[in-house]
Amino acid sequence: MMTDGVTMTWTGLLLLGAFHGVNPGMGWLFAVALGMQEKRRRAVWRAMLPLGVGHGLAIVAALLVAAALGRMLPLEVLRWMVAGVLLTLGIYRLFRHRHPRWVGMKVDMKDLTVWSFLMATAHGAGLMVLPLFLGIAAHQAGGHAHHAMQAANSGVMTGLMVTLVHGAGYLVVTALAAAVVFEKLGVGLLRKAWFNLDVVWAATLIATAGLTLAF
């Protein structure tokens, strides 16, 4: 039976996915632009699958790296490492705002998947999920896992669930934002409502660095 803490963690994963989905730079804006460029609604919806898959793959990649490291390192060391990487990336993103250069506006399914994967990875989307994953994994290993390996071993199904729950949060919000902006609000909203998510994102990276150690 799940404890309150674990329920909260799963909820946190869902909300973190939603947070990623809100960011125009993570995909919904691309879907809107494709809809406008092709002048049809279908293009907006067609973008959802590659965006979701790309984002999901970025999460899986981060989990796999963590799991692989977890086979060699004690959980505590892994936590400190994840916290360190999160903190570094967070601080870097406060000062530099470069994006991976991958595509223009003419994209097929593969292009958009790779773009979504690169954007999520470069922004540390997967890294941000790691603290929650480590928390869940540690809990499932009995709450007394002294070695990260035990936690990681119990993690294939957990990793899949983490990706799906996070991905669901991401995709629902991405689709909703794209649909509402494309159908109703229009891109004029970008000028007023697009507050500096880069700063919020960087702050979130730094905050999750702290969270990693708190679990």
Place this chain on the structure above:
Amino acid sequence: MNWKPDQTFYPSPKMAMEAVPEKLGYLAQMDPARKRPDALAVVDLDPESKSYGQILSQLDMPNAGDELHHFGWNACSSCLCPSSPHPHMERRYLVVPGLRSSRIHIVDTKPDPKNPKLAKVIEPEEVLKKTGYSRAHTSHCGPDGIYMNALGSAEGKGPGGIFMLDAENFDIKGRWEKDRGPQHLAYDFWWHLGHDTMITSEWGTPDMVENGVIPELLMGGKYGHALHVWDLRRRTHQQVLDLGAEQQMVLELRPAHDPTETYGFVGVVTSLKDLSASVWLWYREGSNGNGQWKIRKVIEIPAEPAAAEDLPPLLKGFGAVPPLVTDINLSLDDRFLYVSCWGTGELLQYDVSDPFNPVKTGSVRIGGIVKRAAHPAQPKKALNGGPQMVELSRDGKRVYLTNSLYASWDEQFYPDGIRGWMVKLDVGKQGGMELDKRFLLETDLRPHQVHLEGGDASSDSYCFS
């Protein structure tokens, strides 16, 4: 770093047209004698202001002889493009190259837009070393950095091409092209962001242009007469659009601002057949996005008969003054095209709602090799030079003109030496235009390009329609 997106960034050209009118203009000026430094002047464009139409301040460059020519913003509306969005960049720095020196100046227009300051200078040696190019020419703010082109190689020959600058720290990132195919000459470049397509045009290499027009090269049809179509994403050459060798100097590119469209206009300085100038339309065939690009002439402007004694030595034998279309500009709604005839001293306006069939809607005379038309502010004073760089406000209601082309060419066509002026015109709702009687700015240095505070019709590109 802004908390809100830069309010001078607009998702679509339509939204940019609703922007507040500009109050300041930045004007690149050069000293043809290359003795004193060139300068970037700030011009008061606020009709309510006492100093309307005057220079408010002037930023001298650190060296003499740069020949300031075209310039651009570090960031603009393309920052809202979805593939690499960074809406919280600032439209703050002007990237001002010296066409003759290859030196690049980064000018900070903040905190005081009326008194811009020099923020960084990239010396020619660094440009040459990192890009292999020289004579930096045009600068455009792209979604992923600053794109800049150059007329020639480090040795002053060909090929010219494009290089990139980091939009945040202005480091030179290197050459842009991965495969240039047959492209050798360079002049202007712009793009269709919605179609991942770049278009480049052709003038001549530095050794073909720096000492003036070389008549033998001109009569031999050796100056540029083609456009090049590129895959903007893969940085590869795709297609040559040759206008024919008699069409000499294919210069300014004005793609449709609507990112869903696949057409644009380019001005041709002169035809060897009859000294006429022309505007050509490039367009993509078919609607599936895979068609070939084509080009056709849509506007032809004939030369005007003139007495030999009224003509400079270069033109005496022809008995006619060529229009010399040296710049064109397209309003943000893609409706009106402005065409500068630097030779005859005429600015023409066309309704290009149907781009294949432009309709002439306006004409204004000022300066000109033979006519020397005066400005209504001083109706008795003959002006030399002619409408050259033409800039247009975002809302399409105001046009700004300057009269100098390029120092060594100025002397060939206006041997009495160009006396600098900048003027402004007001545009009617359904077309038509007239000179603003209150706006005649005469300058000591030679004025070249104007860019407007917050952007104009030639500084931004958009990813949404």
